[in-house]
Amino acid sequence: MVRRALSSLLSAFLFLSLLCFSALAQQPPEALLERYSQEAQRAMAAKRYDAAAEAYQKLIRLDPGIAELYSNLGLAYFEQRRFGQAVPAFQHALKLKPDLSNAGYFLAMSLSELGQYGQALPDLEKGFSGTHNSELKRLLGLHLERTFTGLGHDEKAVEVALTLMQLYPNDPEVLYQTGRLCGNFAFLAMQKLQEVAPQSIWRHLASGELFESDGHYDLALREYRRALELSPNRHGIHYRMGRVLLRSKKPGSQAEALKEFEQELKLDPTNASAAYEAGEIYRKSGQLGKARALFEEALKYYPDFEDAQVGLGRTLVAEKNPDLAVTHLHKALSLNPQDDVAWFQLAKAYQALGKTAGERKALAEFQRLETAKAQHQTKLAVGAYSLRDVTKQDLDSAQH
Secondary structure, three states: OHHHHHHHHHHHHHHHHHHHHHHHHOOOHHHHHHHHHHHHHHHHHOOOHHHHHHHHHHHHHHOOOOHHHHHHHHHHHHHOOOHHHHHHHHHHHHHHOOOOHHHHHHHHHHHHHOOOHHHHHHHHHHHHHHOOOHHHHHHHHHHHHHHHHHOOOHHHHHHHHHHHHHHOOOOHHHHHHHHHHHHHHHHHHHHHHHHHOOOOHHHHHHHHHHHHHOOOHHHHHHHHHHHHHHOOOOOOHHHHHHHHHHHHOOOOHHHHHHHHHHHHHHHOOOOHHHHHHHHHHHHHOOOHHHHHHHHHHHHHHOOOOHHHHHHHHHHHHHOOOHHHHHHHHHHHHHHOOOOHHHHHHHHHHHHHHOOHHHHHHHHHHHHHHHHHHHOOOOOOOOOHHHHOOOOOOOOOOOOO
């Protein structure tokens, strides 16, 4: 009885399975196309690219003559980084419909991922210059950058990287790839310089800047001195030596730095940075008259020099000329409203002038910025000169 019942259940199950299969087989092709198409779209939207690829394969078996199906299948493979499978899918799509431009672009990017840079290059260049889709342009640009690098066209790769930086200035991947590429390009250029001109002034300057950036100040000074031996009157070297001496913070280094800045000014009186640094040394040592003259000299050649405006303003406050100081401190704040030192000095100037309301406002802004700094908020640097390599204005320890 049990065997007979089990046999009956199996027979019924097989019969129902056959009925289901027969019903599915009898569905019109249009219904299946619609069903698989919806499955593929839902899977792509949910980023289930393996399921999407499976649905597109079913659609292709039902109707192998639709170019867009192959293109979408290629895109599903592309998103899974299955570039070896994406390539023939895109190629078949373009065979059926050559004007599918996006398929051509994704084919080029897939070829680039596979290291087939020569084949990828034409469509990558065409797409990067021609498409108006922002995200697609970004992808094409990153692959074009990779392709130029792979082909050894480093200059063109850097050009693409700089264009991407302009188009996507806050994109983390673009920033990373640009930094990596430009760093590598700079390394190769310095390596070439070492090969072709190991004893040139340019090689010594490059070595000096490298040592300086790594904090090896004695080695940096050695290289800058060698550069001076080759070209004693070249502008800028004494200034760099002065900056290195200031950074080293060794006993007597400030006096040595001052000599270098003053020597730079003899060679190049228009060097606003050297005038500013010398003025700052004099200000800190209490020689206010010399400091004022040097700050004014710096501003004569670069009026938008934020730190020089602050330096001159605080010097005028110390010289009991608060009315003149206000003008320069306001100028500094117009260049960078987040300059806490300028706000503090402005409060002192207003205090000396007896302008209580102005003093309170400046002091409140200073305190707000100090609180923000304590909370590790980003400090803005709006002034054009703020990016220069100079000693930043800060609060004296007594003022803190």
